[in-house]
Amino acid sequence: MKNKFYITTAIDYVNGAPHVGHAYEKILADVLARWNRLNNVDTFFLTGTDENAQKNAQAAKEAGIKTEEFVKKNSAVFEKLCNLLNLTNDDFIKTTEKRHVKVAQSIFQTIFDKGEIYKKSYSGLYCEGCEAFLAKRDLVDERCSEHNKEPKIIEEENYFFKLSKYEKQILKLVSSEDFIVPKGFRKEIVNRIKTDGLKDISVSRPGMDWGINTPIDDNHKIYVWIDALSNYISALDYPNGKKFNKYWPADIHVVGKGINWFHSVIWPAILMSAEIDLPKKILVHGYLTFNGQKISKSLGNAIDPITLIEKYGVDPFRYTLLKDIPFNQDGNFSENSLKERVNNELANDLGNLIGRVLTLCEKYFEGELKKQNDDELLDKLDLCKIEKYFSKYELHHALEEIWKFVREANKYVNDKEPWKNEKNRKEVLYNLLEALRVISILISPFMPGTSERINNQLGVGIGLIEDVKFGIHGDYNVKKEGVLFKKIE
Numbered sequence: 366m367k368n369k370f371y372i373t374t375a376i377d378y379v380n381g382a383p384h385v386g387h388a389y390e391k392i393l394a395d396v397l398a399r400w401n402r403l404n405n406v407d408t409f410f411l412t413g414t415d416e417n418a419q420k421n422a423q424a425a426k427e428a429g430i431k432t433e434e435f436v437k438k439n440s441a442v443f444e445k446l447c448n449l450l451n452l453t454n455d456d457f458i459k460t461t462e463k464r465h466v467k468v469a470q471s472i473f474q475t476i477f478d479k480g481e482i483y484k485k486s487y488s489g490l491y492c493e494g495c496e497a498f499l500a501k502r503d504l505v506d507e508r509c510s511e512h513n514k515e516p517k518i519i520e521e522e523n524y525f526f527k528l529s530k531y532e533k534q535i536l537k538l539v540s541s542e543d544f545i546v547p548k549g550f551r552k553e554i555v556n557r558i559k560t561d562g563l564k565d566i567s568v569s570r571p572g573m574d575w576g577i578n579t580p581i582d583d584n585h586k587i588y589v590w591i592d593a594l595s596n597y598i599s600a601l602d603y604p605n606g607k608k609f610n611k612y613w614p615a616d617i618h619v620v621g622k623g624i625n626w627f628h629s630v631i632w633p634a635i636l637m638s639a640e641i642d643l644p645k646k647i648l649v650h651g652y653l654t655f656n657g658q659k660i661s662k663s664l665g666n667a668i669d670p671i672t673l674i675e676k677y678g679v680d681p682f683r684y685t686l687l688k689d690i691p692f693n694q695d696g697n698f699s700e701n702s703l704k705e706r707v708n709n710e711l712a713n714d715l716g717n718l719i720g721r722v723l724t725l726c727e728k729y730f731e732g733e734l735k736k737q738n739d740d741e742l743l744d745k746l747d748l749c750k751i752e753k754y755f756s757k758y759e760l761h762h763a764l765e766e767i768w769k770f771v772r773e774a775n776k777y778v779n780d781k782e783p784w785k786n787e788k789n790r791k792e793v794l795y796n797l798l799e800a801l802r803v804i805s806i807l808i809s810p811f812m813p814g815t816s817e818r819i820n821n822q823l824g825v826g827i828g829l830i831e832d833v834k835f836g837i838h839g840d841y842n843v844k845k846e847g848v849l850f851k852k853i854e
Contacts, residue, residue: 369406372409372411372615376458377413377415379443385686389686392450393650393760400755403810410453415596422573444457451680453813468599469595470577471580471604477524486522523568526638529562532563538633539558544646546693550649566631571584576592603641614643615645619648651691651695655698677704684812692759715804721778722801723822724845730794733840733841734794738836745774752830767807770803777793777800795841802828803832805823806828
Protein backbone atom coordinates (compact mmCIF):
# COMPACT_ATOMS: atom_id res chain seq x y z
CA MET A 366 0.00 0.00 0.00
CA LYS A 367 1.23 3.49 -0.85
CA ASN A 368 2.14 5.54 2.20
CA LYS A 369 1.61 9.08 0.91
CA PHE A 370 -0.64 11.01 -1.41
CA TYR A 371 -0.21 14.63 -2.53
CA ILE A 372 -3.02 16.27 -4.49
CA THR A 373 -3.45 19.86 -5.67
CA THR A 374 -5.97 22.04 -7.41
CA ALA A 375 -5.04 24.87 -9.72
CA ILE A 376 -4.71 28.16 -7.89
CA ASP A 377 -7.45 30.64 -8.76
CA TYR A 378 -7.12 34.16 -10.09
CA VAL A 379 -8.74 36.60 -7.68
CA ASN A 380 -9.80 39.17 -10.25
CA GLY A 381 -13.40 38.29 -9.47
CA ALA A 382 -15.62 36.20 -7.23
CA PRO A 383 -15.43 32.38 -7.38
CA HIS A 384 -17.98 30.57 -9.52
CA VAL A 385 -19.39 27.07 -9.47
CA GLY A 386 -16.58 25.80 -11.73
CA HIS A 387 -14.02 26.69 -9.06
CA ALA A 388 -16.12 24.82 -6.52
CA TYR A 389 -16.33 21.73 -8.70
CA GLU A 390 -12.56 21.38 -9.06
CA LYS A 391 -12.02 21.79 -5.33
CA ILE A 392 -14.73 19.26 -4.45
CA LEU A 393 -13.27 16.78 -6.94
CA ALA A 394 -9.83 17.05 -5.33
CA ASP A 395 -11.30 16.91 -1.83
CA VAL A 396 -13.18 13.68 -2.57
CA LEU A 397 -9.97 12.06 -3.81
CA ALA A 398 -8.08 13.32 -0.75
CA ARG A 399 -10.76 12.00 1.60
CA TRP A 400 -10.84 8.67 -0.23
CA ASN A 401 -7.13 8.21 0.27
CA ARG A 402 -7.47 9.05 3.96
CA LEU A 403 -10.26 6.44 4.18
CA ASN A 404 -7.68 3.98 2.87
CA ASN A 405 -5.31 5.05 5.65
CA VAL A 406 -2.94 6.89 3.29
CA ASP A 407 -1.00 9.90 4.60
CA THR A 408 -2.52 12.68 2.47
CA PHE A 409 -1.65 16.31 1.76
CA PHE A 410 -4.15 18.46 -0.11
CA LEU A 411 -3.25 21.91 -1.44
CA THR A 412 -5.32 24.69 -2.92
CA GLY A 413 -4.91 28.45 -3.02
CA THR A 414 -5.00 31.66 -5.03
CA ASP A 415 -2.86 33.32 -7.68
CA GLU A 416 -2.53 36.90 -6.45
CA ASN A 417 0.29 38.07 -8.75
CA ALA A 418 -1.49 37.90 -12.09
CA GLN A 419 -1.71 41.08 -14.14
CA LYS A 420 -5.45 40.55 -14.58
CA ASN A 421 -5.75 41.02 -10.81
CA ALA A 422 -3.95 44.35 -11.05
CA GLN A 423 -6.15 45.39 -13.97
CA ALA A 424 -9.32 44.46 -12.06
CA ALA A 425 -8.10 46.43 -9.03
CA LYS A 426 -7.48 49.46 -11.24
CA GLU A 427 -10.98 49.22 -12.67
CA ALA A 428 -12.37 48.94 -9.13
CA GLY A 429 -10.43 52.04 -8.10
CA ILE A 430 -8.56 50.43 -5.19
CA LYS A 431 -4.97 49.41 -4.52
CA THR A 432 -3.99 46.03 -5.95
CA GLU A 433 -2.76 44.73 -2.59
CA GLU A 434 -6.08 45.59 -0.94
CA PHE A 435 -8.03 44.14 -3.87
CA VAL A 436 -6.33 40.74 -3.92
CA LYS A 437 -6.45 40.42 -0.15
CA LYS A 438 -10.19 41.06 -0.13
CA ASN A 439 -10.95 38.68 -3.01
CA SER A 440 -8.62 35.95 -1.81
CA ALA A 441 -10.55 35.92 1.46
CA VAL A 442 -13.73 35.09 -0.51
CA PHE A 443 -12.02 32.04 -2.05
CA GLU A 444 -10.91 30.95 1.41
CA LYS A 445 -14.47 31.38 2.62
CA LEU A 446 -15.64 29.15 -0.23
CA CYS A 447 -13.16 26.46 0.79
CA ASN A 448 -14.54 26.54 4.32
CA LEU A 449 -18.15 26.44 3.12
CA LEU A 450 -17.35 23.49 0.85
CA ASN A 451 -16.04 21.63 3.91
CA LEU A 452 -12.70 20.97 2.23
CA THR A 453 -9.92 19.13 4.00
CA ASN A 454 -7.09 21.11 2.40
CA ASP A 455 -3.95 21.05 4.50
CA ASP A 456 -2.72 24.39 3.17
CA PHE A 457 -4.00 27.41 1.29
CA ILE A 458 -1.14 28.99 -0.64
CA LYS A 459 -1.14 32.62 -1.79
CA THR A 460 1.45 33.66 -4.33
CA THR A 461 2.11 36.96 -2.55
CA GLU A 462 3.47 35.07 0.47
CA LYS A 463 7.20 35.38 1.17
CA ARG A 464 7.64 31.60 1.13
CA HIS A 465 6.32 31.53 -2.42
CA VAL A 466 8.20 34.58 -3.70
CA LYS A 467 11.46 33.04 -2.53
CA VAL A 468 10.84 29.77 -4.38
CA ALA A 469 9.65 31.40 -7.62
CA GLN A 470 12.77 33.56 -7.75
CA SER A 471 14.97 30.59 -6.89
CA ILE A 472 13.59 28.52 -9.78
CA PHE A 473 13.97 31.42 -12.19
CA GLN A 474 17.57 31.93 -11.08
CA THR A 475 18.38 28.22 -11.38
CA ILE A 476 17.08 28.04 -14.95
CA PHE A 477 18.85 31.28 -15.86
CA ASP A 478 22.16 30.06 -14.43
CA LYS A 479 21.76 26.94 -16.53
CA GLY A 480 21.69 29.10 -19.65
CA GLU A 481 18.07 28.28 -20.48
CA ILE A 482 16.61 31.75 -19.99
CA TYR A 483 17.59 34.49 -22.44
CA LYS A 484 16.41 37.97 -23.44
CA LYS A 485 14.88 38.95 -26.79
CA SER A 486 12.37 41.33 -28.36
CA TYR A 487 9.02 39.82 -29.17
CA SER A 488 5.78 40.69 -30.89
CA GLY A 489 2.71 38.56 -30.40
CA LEU A 490 -1.00 38.20 -29.63
CA TYR A 491 -1.62 38.49 -25.90
CA CYS A 492 -4.80 37.38 -24.11
CA GLU A 493 -5.27 39.03 -20.72
CA GLY A 494 -7.71 36.29 -19.66
CA CYS A 495 -5.22 33.51 -20.35
CA GLU A 496 -2.25 35.63 -19.30
CA ALA A 497 -0.52 34.09 -22.28
CA PHE A 498 0.70 34.84 -25.77
CA LEU A 499 -1.44 33.01 -28.30
CA ALA A 500 -0.81 31.56 -31.73
CA LYS A 501 -3.23 31.97 -34.61
CA ARG A 502 -4.30 28.34 -34.05
CA ASP A 503 -5.63 29.30 -30.61
CA LEU A 504 -8.13 31.78 -32.06
CA VAL A 505 -11.69 31.25 -33.25
CA ASP A 506 -13.00 34.10 -35.41
CA GLU A 507 -9.97 36.15 -34.33
CA ARG A 508 -10.90 35.69 -30.66
CA CYS A 509 -9.42 33.66 -27.83
CA SER A 510 -11.32 30.37 -27.76
CA GLU A 511 -11.28 30.38 -23.95
CA HIS A 512 -12.42 33.93 -23.23
CA ASN A 513 -14.14 35.01 -26.46
CA LYS A 514 -12.09 38.21 -26.62
CA GLU A 515 -9.74 39.58 -29.24
CA PRO A 516 -6.13 39.40 -28.05
CA LYS A 517 -3.93 42.48 -28.05
CA ILE A 518 -0.81 42.83 -30.20
CA ILE A 519 2.07 43.41 -27.80
CA GLU A 520 5.65 44.26 -28.71
CA GLU A 521 8.16 44.12 -25.90
CA GLU A 522 11.52 42.78 -24.76
CA ASN A 523 11.08 39.72 -22.54
CA TYR A 524 13.11 36.94 -21.00
CA PHE A 525 12.40 33.60 -22.69
CA PHE A 526 12.68 30.02 -21.49
CA LYS A 527 14.14 27.42 -23.88
CA LEU A 528 11.05 25.23 -23.91
CA SER A 529 12.03 23.96 -27.36
CA LYS A 530 15.04 22.17 -25.84
CA TYR A 531 12.71 19.77 -24.04
CA GLU A 532 10.43 18.86 -26.95
CA LYS A 533 11.50 15.19 -27.23
CA GLN A 534 11.39 14.65 -23.46
CA ILE A 535 8.00 16.31 -23.09
CA LEU A 536 6.53 14.40 -26.03
CA LYS A 537 7.67 11.12 -24.49
CA LEU A 538 6.21 12.16 -21.13
CA VAL A 539 2.79 13.21 -22.39
CA SER A 540 2.55 10.16 -24.63
CA SER A 541 2.55 7.97 -21.54
CA GLU A 542 -0.90 6.58 -20.69
CA ASP A 543 -0.41 7.38 -17.02
CA PHE A 544 0.60 11.04 -17.13
CA ILE A 545 -2.43 12.89 -18.56
CA VAL A 546 -5.84 11.49 -17.68
CA PRO A 547 -8.24 11.05 -19.46
CA LYS A 548 -6.88 9.94 -22.82
CA GLY A 549 -8.90 12.46 -24.82
CA PHE A 550 -7.06 15.37 -23.23
CA ARG A 551 -3.78 13.46 -23.57
CA LYS A 552 -4.29 13.07 -27.32
CA GLU A 553 -4.91 16.81 -27.70
CA ILE A 554 -1.54 17.61 -26.15
CA VAL A 555 0.33 14.93 -28.11
CA ASN A 556 -1.19 16.04 -31.41
CA ARG A 557 -0.41 19.68 -30.74
CA ILE A 558 3.27 18.95 -30.03
CA LYS A 559 3.57 16.71 -33.09
CA THR A 560 1.91 19.35 -35.28
CA ASP A 561 3.48 22.57 -34.00
CA GLY A 562 6.47 21.48 -31.95
CA LEU A 563 7.49 23.42 -28.84
CA LYS A 564 8.48 27.07 -29.09
CA ASP A 565 10.40 29.04 -26.51
CA ILE A 566 8.07 30.94 -24.21
CA SER A 567 8.14 34.30 -22.46
CA VAL A 568 8.80 34.07 -18.72
CA SER A 569 8.88 37.76 -17.85
CA ARG A 570 6.97 40.99 -18.48
CA PRO A 571 8.61 44.43 -18.35
CA GLY A 572 7.26 47.63 -16.86
CA MET A 573 4.69 46.04 -14.55
CA ASP A 574 4.01 47.41 -11.07
CA TRP A 575 2.56 44.18 -9.64
CA GLY A 576 4.08 40.74 -9.28
CA ILE A 577 7.41 39.15 -8.36
CA ASN A 578 10.62 40.74 -9.61
CA THR A 579 12.93 38.48 -11.56
CA PRO A 580 16.10 37.91 -9.52
CA ILE A 581 18.21 39.07 -12.49
CA ASP A 582 16.38 42.23 -13.56
CA ASP A 583 14.19 44.44 -11.34
CA ASN A 584 12.53 45.94 -14.41
CA HIS A 585 10.92 42.60 -15.20
CA LYS A 586 8.28 40.66 -13.31
CA ILE A 587 8.27 36.86 -13.39
CA TYR A 588 5.67 35.81 -15.91
CA VAL A 589 2.68 33.91 -14.62
CA TRP A 590 3.66 30.33 -15.36
CA ILE A 591 6.97 30.10 -13.50
CA ASP A 592 5.40 32.14 -10.73
CA ALA A 593 2.02 30.44 -10.40
CA LEU A 594 3.03 26.85 -11.10
CA SER A 595 5.82 26.85 -8.55
CA ASN A 596 3.15 27.12 -5.82
CA TYR A 597 2.97 23.32 -5.83
CA ILE A 598 6.44 23.13 -4.32
CA SER A 599 6.62 26.46 -2.48
CA ALA A 600 3.77 25.24 -0.27
CA LEU A 601 5.97 22.27 0.64
CA ASP A 602 8.91 24.51 1.62
CA TYR A 603 11.08 23.58 -1.36
CA PRO A 604 13.94 22.68 -1.53
CA ASN A 605 14.76 21.34 1.92
CA GLY A 606 11.48 21.33 3.81
CA LYS A 607 10.22 18.19 5.52
CA LYS A 608 6.96 18.38 3.60
CA PHE A 609 8.78 18.60 0.27
CA ASN A 610 10.95 15.60 1.07
CA LYS A 611 7.90 13.67 2.24
CA TYR A 612 5.21 14.51 -0.33
CA TRP A 613 6.88 15.57 -3.57
CA PRO A 614 6.43 14.57 -6.34
CA ALA A 615 2.73 15.33 -6.47
CA ASP A 616 0.54 12.32 -7.14
CA ILE A 617 -2.15 14.36 -8.87
CA HIS A 618 -2.51 17.91 -10.17
CA VAL A 619 -6.25 18.48 -10.71
CA VAL A 620 -6.75 21.11 -13.45
CA GLY A 621 -9.36 22.30 -15.92
CA LYS A 622 -8.84 21.52 -19.59
CA GLY A 623 -8.11 25.17 -20.38
CA ILE A 624 -4.79 25.02 -18.52
CA ASN A 625 -3.86 21.44 -19.41
CA TRP A 626 -1.08 22.65 -21.74
CA PHE A 627 0.58 24.72 -19.06
CA HIS A 628 0.55 21.88 -16.54
CA SER A 629 1.36 19.02 -18.90
CA VAL A 630 4.00 20.74 -21.01
CA ILE A 631 5.37 23.95 -19.50
CA TRP A 632 5.43 22.87 -15.85
CA PRO A 633 7.30 19.58 -16.49
CA ALA A 634 9.80 21.41 -18.71
CA ILE A 635 10.44 23.96 -15.96
CA LEU A 636 11.00 21.13 -13.50
CA MET A 637 13.30 19.30 -15.92
CA SER A 638 15.38 22.42 -16.32
CA ALA A 639 15.53 22.99 -12.56
CA GLU A 640 16.28 19.26 -12.05
CA ILE A 641 13.24 18.66 -9.85
CA ASP A 642 11.21 15.44 -9.95
CA LEU A 643 8.08 15.55 -12.10
CA PRO A 644 4.48 15.17 -10.87
CA LYS A 645 3.01 11.74 -11.47
CA LYS A 646 -0.33 12.65 -13.00
CA ILE A 647 -2.28 15.54 -14.49
CA LEU A 648 -5.99 14.88 -13.91
CA VAL A 649 -7.90 17.04 -16.37
CA HIS A 650 -11.58 17.83 -15.97
CA GLY A 651 -13.98 19.44 -18.41
CA TYR A 652 -15.88 22.68 -18.05
CA LEU A 653 -19.14 23.30 -16.32
CA THR A 654 -21.61 24.78 -18.73
CA PHE A 655 -24.76 26.81 -18.35
CA ASN A 656 -27.16 26.80 -21.29
CA GLY A 657 -24.40 25.14 -23.31
CA GLN A 658 -21.80 27.85 -22.63
CA LYS A 659 -18.71 27.54 -20.44
CA ILE A 660 -19.26 29.05 -16.99
CA SER A 661 -16.69 31.81 -16.63
CA LYS A 662 -16.18 35.14 -14.91
CA SER A 663 -14.95 36.65 -18.17
CA LEU A 664 -18.04 35.48 -20.06
CA GLY A 665 -20.35 37.02 -17.47
CA ASN A 666 -22.36 33.87 -16.74
CA ALA A 667 -20.78 32.88 -13.45
CA ILE A 668 -23.00 31.13 -10.90
CA ASP A 669 -22.25 31.96 -7.27
CA PRO A 670 -21.58 28.74 -5.32
CA ILE A 671 -21.77 30.50 -1.96
CA THR A 672 -25.38 31.49 -2.61
CA LEU A 673 -26.27 27.93 -3.62
CA ILE A 674 -24.60 26.46 -0.53
CA GLU A 675 -26.38 28.88 1.77
CA LYS A 676 -29.69 28.08 0.05
CA TYR A 677 -29.50 24.28 -0.24
CA GLY A 678 -26.66 23.16 2.04
CA VAL A 679 -23.14 22.07 1.17
CA ASP A 680 -23.68 18.31 0.94
CA PRO A 681 -26.53 18.48 -1.59
CA PHE A 682 -24.39 20.90 -3.60
CA ARG A 683 -21.35 18.57 -3.48
CA TYR A 684 -23.48 15.54 -4.30
CA THR A 685 -25.18 17.12 -7.31
CA LEU A 686 -21.99 18.44 -8.87
CA LEU A 687 -20.25 15.08 -8.61
CA LYS A 688 -23.29 13.12 -9.77
CA ASP A 689 -24.05 15.38 -12.72
CA ILE A 690 -20.55 16.20 -14.01
CA PRO A 691 -18.30 13.35 -15.18
CA PHE A 692 -14.75 14.63 -14.70
CA ASN A 693 -13.65 13.69 -18.21
CA GLN A 694 -16.17 15.79 -20.12
CA ASP A 695 -18.07 19.05 -19.98
CA GLY A 696 -21.23 18.90 -17.92
CA ASN A 697 -24.20 21.18 -17.55
CA PHE A 698 -25.01 22.56 -14.11
CA SER A 699 -28.67 23.01 -13.27
CA GLU A 700 -30.28 24.26 -10.09
CA ASN A 701 -33.34 22.21 -11.03
CA SER A 702 -31.19 19.07 -11.06
CA LEU A 703 -29.97 19.93 -7.57
CA LYS A 704 -33.56 20.22 -6.34
CA GLU A 705 -34.54 16.92 -7.95
CA ARG A 706 -31.59 15.04 -6.49
CA VAL A 707 -32.31 16.44 -3.03
CA ASN A 708 -35.94 15.38 -3.22
CA ASN A 709 -35.48 11.98 -4.83
CA GLU A 710 -32.06 10.60 -3.97
CA LEU A 711 -31.18 12.37 -0.74
CA ALA A 712 -34.53 12.86 0.97
CA ASN A 713 -36.43 9.86 -0.42
CA ASP A 714 -33.69 7.24 -0.79
CA LEU A 715 -31.17 7.99 1.96
CA GLY A 716 -33.10 10.22 4.35
CA ASN A 717 -36.18 8.00 4.34
CA LEU A 718 -34.06 4.88 4.90
CA ILE A 719 -32.38 6.34 7.96
CA GLY A 720 -35.62 7.73 9.34
CA ARG A 721 -37.48 4.41 9.00
CA VAL A 722 -34.71 2.28 10.47
CA LEU A 723 -34.01 4.48 13.47
CA THR A 724 -37.71 4.96 14.18
CA LEU A 725 -38.22 1.18 14.21
CA CYS A 726 -35.18 0.69 16.45
CA GLU A 727 -36.51 3.19 18.96
CA LYS A 728 -40.07 1.87 18.79
CA TYR A 729 -39.27 -1.80 19.37
CA PHE A 730 -35.93 -1.76 21.22
CA GLU A 731 -35.63 1.76 22.67
CA GLY A 732 -32.66 2.27 20.37
CA GLU A 733 -30.58 -0.54 21.87
CA LEU A 734 -29.66 -3.58 19.76
CA LYS A 735 -27.23 -6.33 20.66
CA LYS A 736 -24.86 -7.65 18.03
CA GLN A 737 -26.41 -10.16 15.62
CA ASN A 738 -24.78 -12.52 13.13
CA ASP A 739 -27.02 -11.81 10.18
CA ASP A 740 -25.11 -10.22 7.24
CA GLU A 741 -27.56 -10.96 4.44
CA LEU A 742 -27.59 -7.37 3.23
CA LEU A 743 -23.82 -7.18 2.79
CA ASP A 744 -24.05 -9.38 -0.31
CA LYS A 745 -25.82 -6.51 -2.06
CA LEU A 746 -22.74 -4.27 -1.80
CA ASP A 747 -20.03 -4.36 -4.49
CA LEU A 748 -17.10 -2.58 -2.82
CA CYS A 749 -14.68 -3.76 -5.51
CA LYS A 750 -16.68 -1.95 -8.15
CA ILE A 751 -16.67 1.27 -6.10
CA GLU A 752 -12.91 1.01 -5.65
CA LYS A 753 -12.49 0.42 -9.37
CA TYR A 754 -14.48 3.55 -10.19
CA PHE A 755 -12.32 5.57 -7.80
CA SER A 756 -9.17 4.23 -9.44
CA LYS A 757 -10.52 5.52 -12.78
CA TYR A 758 -11.70 8.82 -11.19
CA GLU A 759 -15.26 8.04 -12.28
CA LEU A 760 -16.81 9.49 -9.17
CA HIS A 761 -20.30 9.76 -10.66
CA HIS A 762 -20.25 6.00 -11.22
CA ALA A 763 -18.91 5.40 -7.70
CA LEU A 764 -21.79 7.44 -6.30
CA GLU A 765 -24.32 5.53 -8.38
CA GLU A 766 -22.92 2.22 -7.12
CA ILE A 767 -23.24 3.42 -3.53
CA TRP A 768 -26.81 4.45 -4.24
CA LYS A 769 -27.58 0.98 -5.58
CA PHE A 770 -26.79 -0.27 -2.10
CA VAL A 771 -28.97 2.45 -0.54
CA ARG A 772 -31.86 1.29 -2.72
CA GLU A 773 -31.15 -2.34 -1.85
CA ALA A 774 -31.35 -1.44 1.83
CA ASN A 775 -34.72 0.23 1.24
CA LYS A 776 -35.93 -2.85 -0.62
CA TYR A 777 -34.70 -5.01 2.26
CA VAL A 778 -36.85 -3.04 4.71
CA ASN A 779 -39.89 -3.42 2.53
CA ASP A 780 -39.31 -7.13 1.91
CA LYS A 781 -38.61 -8.05 5.54
CA GLU A 782 -41.37 -5.86 7.05
CA PRO A 783 -39.85 -5.70 10.55
CA TRP A 784 -42.93 -3.82 11.78
CA LYS A 785 -44.90 -7.02 11.13
CA ASN A 786 -42.42 -9.85 11.61
CA GLU A 787 -41.42 -10.01 15.23
CA LYS A 788 -39.51 -13.28 14.86
CA ASN A 789 -36.51 -11.87 12.95
CA ARG A 790 -37.03 -8.20 13.74
CA LYS A 791 -33.88 -7.87 15.78
CA GLU A 792 -31.66 -9.47 13.10
CA VAL A 793 -33.20 -7.39 10.33
CA LEU A 794 -32.81 -4.07 12.14
CA TYR A 795 -29.27 -4.86 13.23
CA ASN A 796 -28.43 -5.70 9.63
CA LEU A 797 -29.89 -2.37 8.55
CA LEU A 798 -27.90 -0.48 11.17
CA GLU A 799 -24.75 -2.09 9.85
CA ALA A 800 -25.81 -1.08 6.34
CA LEU A 801 -26.23 2.51 7.49
CA ARG A 802 -22.79 2.47 9.13
CA VAL A 803 -21.24 1.18 5.88
CA ILE A 804 -23.15 3.74 3.81
CA SER A 805 -21.88 6.46 6.12
CA ILE A 806 -18.29 5.43 5.44
CA LEU A 807 -18.77 5.24 1.67
CA ILE A 808 -20.51 8.61 1.34
CA SER A 809 -18.07 10.42 3.64
CA PRO A 810 -15.77 11.62 0.82
CA PHE A 811 -18.76 13.06 -1.02
CA MET A 812 -20.98 14.29 1.82
CA PRO A 813 -18.84 14.50 4.96
CA GLY A 814 -21.39 16.47 6.97
CA THR A 815 -24.14 13.97 6.24
CA SER A 816 -21.84 11.10 7.14
CA GLU A 817 -21.09 12.74 10.48
CA ARG A 818 -24.81 13.23 11.22
CA ILE A 819 -25.49 9.56 10.47
CA ASN A 820 -22.60 8.49 12.69
CA ASN A 821 -23.90 10.64 15.54
CA GLN A 822 -27.33 9.02 15.33
CA LEU A 823 -25.81 5.54 15.17
CA GLY A 824 -23.42 6.28 18.02
CA VAL A 825 -20.37 5.21 16.01
CA GLY A 826 -17.04 6.81 15.24
CA ILE A 827 -15.46 7.60 11.89
CA GLY A 828 -14.72 4.43 9.95
CA LEU A 829 -12.18 3.47 7.28
CA ILE A 830 -12.59 1.39 4.13
CA GLU A 831 -11.28 -1.59 6.07
CA ASP A 832 -14.40 -1.22 8.24
CA VAL A 833 -16.75 -1.77 5.29
CA LYS A 834 -17.88 -5.14 6.55
CA PHE A 835 -20.70 -6.37 8.73
CA GLY A 836 -20.53 -7.46 12.34
CA ILE A 837 -17.49 -5.49 13.48
CA HIS A 838 -19.22 -2.77 15.47
CA GLY A 839 -20.88 -4.74 18.22
CA ASP A 840 -23.89 -3.41 20.13
CA TYR A 841 -25.82 -0.31 19.00
CA ASN A 842 -27.40 2.48 21.01
CA VAL A 843 -29.05 4.73 18.45
CA LYS A 844 -30.90 8.01 18.72
CA LYS A 845 -32.86 9.61 15.91
CA GLU A 846 -32.18 13.32 15.51
CA GLY A 847 -34.50 15.09 13.10
CA VAL A 848 -34.87 14.86 9.33
CA LEU A 849 -31.66 14.29 7.39
CA PHE A 850 -32.79 16.11 4.24
CA LYS A 851 -35.82 18.35 3.83
CA LYS A 852 -37.64 18.20 0.54
CA ILE A 853 -37.53 21.32 -1.61
CA GLU A 854 -40.87 22.64 -2.77
